[in-house]
Amino acid sequence: MKGKKIILGITGSIAAYKAAYLVRAFIKKGAEVQVVITPAGKEFITPVTLSALTGKPVISEFFTANDGTWHSHVDLGLWADAMVIAPATASTIGKMANGIADNMLITTYLSAKAPVFIAPAMDLDMFAHPTTQHNLDLLRSYGNHIIEPGVGELASHLEGKGRMEEPDKIVEVLERFLASRCDLAGKKIVVTAGPTYEKIDPVRFIGNYSSGKMGFALAEECAERGADVVLIAGPVSQKTVHRSIRRIDVESAREMYDVALSEYPTADAAIMCAAVADYAPEHYSDMKIKRSSDDMILRLRPNPDIAAALGKMKRDNQVLAGFALETDHEEEHALSKMKRKNLDFIVLNSLKDEGAGFRCDTNKVTILKSDGEQIPFDMKPKKEVAADIVSVLGKYLK
Numbered sequence: 001m002k003g004k005k006i007i008l009g010i011t012g013s014i015a016a017y018k019a020a021y022l023v024r025a026f027i028k029k030g031a032e033v034q035v036v037i038t039p040a041g042k043e044f045i046t047p048v049t050l051s052a053l054t055g056k057p058v059i060s061e062f063f064t065a066n067d068g069t070w071h072s073h074v075d076l077g078l079w080a081d082a083m084v085i086a087p088a089t090a091s092t093i094g095k096m097a098n099g100i101a102d103n104m105l106i107t108t109y110l111s112a113k114a115p116v117f118i119a120p121a122m123d124l125d126m127f128a129h130p131t132t133q134h135n136l137d138l139l140r141s142y143g144n145h146i147i148e149p150g151v152g153e154l155a156s157h158l159e160g161k162g163r164m165e166e167p168d169k170i171v172e173v174l175e176r177f178l179a180s181r182c183d184l185a186g187k188k189i190v191v192t193a194g195p196t197y198e199k200i201d202p203v204r205f206i207g208n209y210s211s212g213k214m215g216f217a218l219a220e221e222c223a224e225r226g227a228d229v230v231l232i233a234g235p236v237s238q239k240t241v242h243r244s245i246r247r248i249d250v251e252s253a254r255e256m257y258d259v260a261l262s263e264y265p266t267a268d269a270a271i272m273c274a275a276v277a278d279y280a281p282e283h284y285s286d287m288k289i290k291r292s293s294d295d296m297i298l299r300l301r302p303n304p305d306i307a308a309a310l311g312k313m314k315r316d317n318q319v320l321a322g323f324a325l326e327t328d329h330e331e332e333h334a335l336s337k338m339k340r341k342n343l344d345f346i347v348l349n350s351l352k353d354e355g356a357g358f359r360c361d362t363n364k365v366t367i368l369k370s371d372g373e374q375i376p377f378d379m380k381p382k383k384e385v386a387a388d389i390v391s392v393l394g395k396y397l398k
């Protein structure tokens with residue numbers, strides 16, 4: 001927590017009085033706190049208390065009324081290592097989920113690159129309402145962290161779930177998160193994901209069943225651990241969540257190759273997770289090819305090997321990882337690919353394992369390292385597989 005920069009967003013709930021304790025607890029741990037408060041929040045706790053505790057003026061409006069100073073929500077959003085909204089009312093949660101940027105807090109939230117933690121506080125029925133729950137689900141799906149409210153007596157004297165989590169607990173959540181999740185801070189990591197499509201004519205292509213799930217999970221995991229990620233994605237329906245992922249959509253192997261070669265020289269590592277088509281049609285037909293009763297012969301040309309090209313240009317301080325999806329002689333093929341492409345490690349999955357490979361939500365992998373070490377893993381959800389792979393990568397980057 002020491003030296004971490006935290007934006008504390010305070011909104012109009014009676015639990016705002018606890019924000020003073022929260023500020024104290026953050027500061028005691030050595031964090032720097034900037035309070036951003038909504039107009040309704042100021043009805044519950046005075047900015048003077050908060051600025052006395054943080055040693056910084058409290059920000060509420062886009063402009064400081066008396067001297068016209070403009071507060072940049074963009075700079076603020078980039079400054080923070082974490083953003084905490086405590087207490088978060090149903091109204092603020094709704095605005096955050098739907099991008100209604102009508103106050104300084106929401107504009108700052110939309111500009112923030114750092115992880116965001118939301119501690120709801122409201123009456124039990126408001127919290128249980130499907131609208132609130134739907135908005136919280138939306139916020140979760142965007143990668144925000146919800147600090148669940150506690151159960152107990154509420155300001156309305158009713159009993160139920162809706163009480164903002166205690167300040168000490170919120171600090172604990174942040175502390176744990178920041179300690180474990182920053183091992184890739186300052187690193188640039190390139191990830192390729194999904195299939196490539198090689199055009200035959202305006203309506204047809206050669207492709208494969210890759211869903212991109214594994215590559216996207218890897219990109220999210222790297223970003224959550226603090227890396228700046230460049231995700232080069234083939235045609236997939238996956239969505240990115242984390243704000244530190246710069247996604248570049250491509251279609252063909254050639255396009256993926258061009259982007260990968262231009263991004264890798266400034267990267268610390270690349271994970272080649274895409275299922276790149278090995279061949280592309282020699283000729284592309286501008287017109288839709290018509291049916292005929294003759295056999296049709298499609299002549300294919302080899303595509304460039306992206307991993308091998310990066311392997312050739314790799315410097316000593318760069319890491320390169322690849323995947324091998326095999327159906328037979330798994331280890332032998334994977335080892336030969338690792339050597340041929342100059343990879344530091346290769347992630348082997350076998351199509352013989354049920355629940356592994358394309359389109360599944362799970363995977364079972366073994367990591368083979370160029371120094372001969374082999375690390376087998378159990379069948380797991382792809383998110384957890386990604387965490388295992390990124391942990392191995394993190395050791396190389398230390």
Ligand code: CTP
Nearest residue numbers: 272273274276278304305306307322323324325
């Ligand atoms: N790869 C790549 N560019 C290609 C082909 C593969 O970057 N044109 C990468 C993949 O992303 C993966 C690794 O190389 O990390 C191995 O891919 P794979 O398709 O298994 O290997 P190939 O070299 O294509 O061998 P084969 O298809 O014969 O198994």
